[in-house]
Amino acid sequence: MTSTIFERLRSGGFEQALFSHDTETGLRSLVVSHDTTLGPALGGVRMYPYEDETAALEDGLRLAQAMTLKAAAAGLDLGGGWSVIIGDPARDKTEALLRAHGRFIATLGGRFIPVNDVGTTQADLKVIGTEAAPVCADGDPSPMTALGVLEGIRACLRATGGDGDLRGVRVCVQGAGNVGAALARLLAAESAELLVSDTNARRADAVAQTVGARVIDPATAVVAECDVLAPCALGGVVDDRTLQELRCRIIAGGANNVLAAPGHAAALEARGILYAPDFCVNAGGLIFLEERLLGHDNARAEHRVRQVGERVATVIEHARRSGVSPTEAALSLARARLRPH
Template sequence: MYTSQETPEHEQVHFFHDRKSGLRAIIALHDTALGDAMGGCRMWPYTSFDDALKDALRLSKGMSYKCALAGLDIGGGKSVIIGDPMKDKTPELLKAMAESINQLGGRYVAAEDSGTSVADMKAMQEYSDHIVGTTVQENRLWEQNDGDPSPATAYGVLMGIQASVMHKFGKESLEGLNVNIQGLGHVGFRVAKHLAEAGANIYVYDPVPERQARAVKELGAVAVSASDVVTKPADIFCPCAMGAAVNSTTCEQLDVAIVAGAANNQLATSEEGRRLFERGILYAPDFVINAGGIIEVGMGRKGESSDAVNSRVVGISSTLLEIFVRSDADAIPTFEVAELMAQEVIERARNKSIEPRAVAARVTNPQDKTALAL
């Protein structure tokens, strides 16, 4: 039944179905060697269950690597709710999701993600202690936003773009650079704002016309089409929408020097990462550059100082520079360097554990309380 090549390396994959509320959800725990898993709760109208499962598996794996390279003692997890957030989200569904998270006993902690909001997380907190990202954090380098990790994510992406420009062009300023931005959601719009304020020329696309119009009006952006945001010559392509922005087709269409953006799973497959490297396009690995949000939420949950949180998000730039240098020295793609570095961190943590946290990969069916090995 389960054909994904990614499944066996996951510690646990849980399926939930609550008939009363209509909830259909997946929670995937990739690796908890560094600590209990944390990751966003996404709601999306997936075309099939297999698509939802694939997304949960890839996203949770990315969270493991993201936390490892961000220096967090947090494992990688992700939850996805199958449904249209504009039509299917109800208080009863959010309650059922919170109660589903409770069944994991704290091994997974959720925050907002695509299709969910801080308000949704606050609603879920009424039924679960394993929800984060709902408390205002003060004295950050980025805007306060009621616990929403998006501002921290966007600021970290800015740090990553600056590091990429420094490595590729040898310049500190973003003034006059041309940037094609794909996606103007909670994070994407903030990235666009940072870049506009830094003096970059921004060309934007979002399938929601109102978002494009806002960027044109407030940021002086130039609106472009879905195809032009990929094919238009520029210095940087900045994917901030859903995954697989760089696929077998778009990889060949890109006419840029750098790919650096906020989206998760930007590469459809590893082949695209290798092809970018062959073409001389510098790629900032997504799970490194977009770690600001998990840093904000993870460190904020433990009450760490704003100075410490700010420093860790700014440190995304130095982590990327290390990856770029190693990529050049070893002549291997940046995404491979980043994955190797993350795996080294996780393996060291696993070897230090007195009692291994990892368990055999399992799939739990909460309806009959049984577990089946994959």
């Protein structure tokens, strides 16, 4: 078991995977640091009832690696990391448990900066912040993530022969959480035709009523007929099964790790589906968080987030010029910043 973990860390270029257990609160958690070449690792605190610690570690590793690429591709001076608490947030989350996790994060001496994610809130991060510093608990990054995705979708529309106008463009927003709901509102303001799905039917209905969208079955949302599929929930949306059934021409959304395997990038390209690499198109929230850490205002953050579309356009142009997929092009640009100077 141990040798397998070390091999996984080595092969993925990870710096650390730290585990913590607190008997009094029942805390079982971990923090992964992937790459801090460019700066301290910033990443989410995800609380989820994983099947076991192996599943929790694998999720943390994948998400930490995605954060490194996202920060590098966005031109930020931050590294990538992630934190996971094993447990059901509805049943197991307590102030004492969050404080214990904060003490664990504090042992890293600022090399990991946490932000809320699935199963945690900004209020939870403030509790964690009573024990650790710095934390990102001031300002919700979700609207900025959504804004960056919107600009990325525009870039993809232009790259496929359009002018970036979203009027009448059918977009399927898969996931009606914070990012998905914010994206749906932005798209509705642009007169897009909206489909919305979520495993929480009440949440999907609420968003749909607000923006005038049509609710569809979450089991089939990924393969809905649309112009743009915008995954905004958990990852692994494009896998061996869904790849053959997709009925969209563009994939661009707020979710991390949209592709279940690296080879799916080339497979999408072969099918003529333009995929905006997730770590490029959903970087708006991370850009916003860096701006907050630097003490800058929302106006400056919004200006930088709107440039996500330009970065996506650059990636697509580079991909076409080089004869590779957009994902390969984005990885090349990100890795160029991560090479030792």
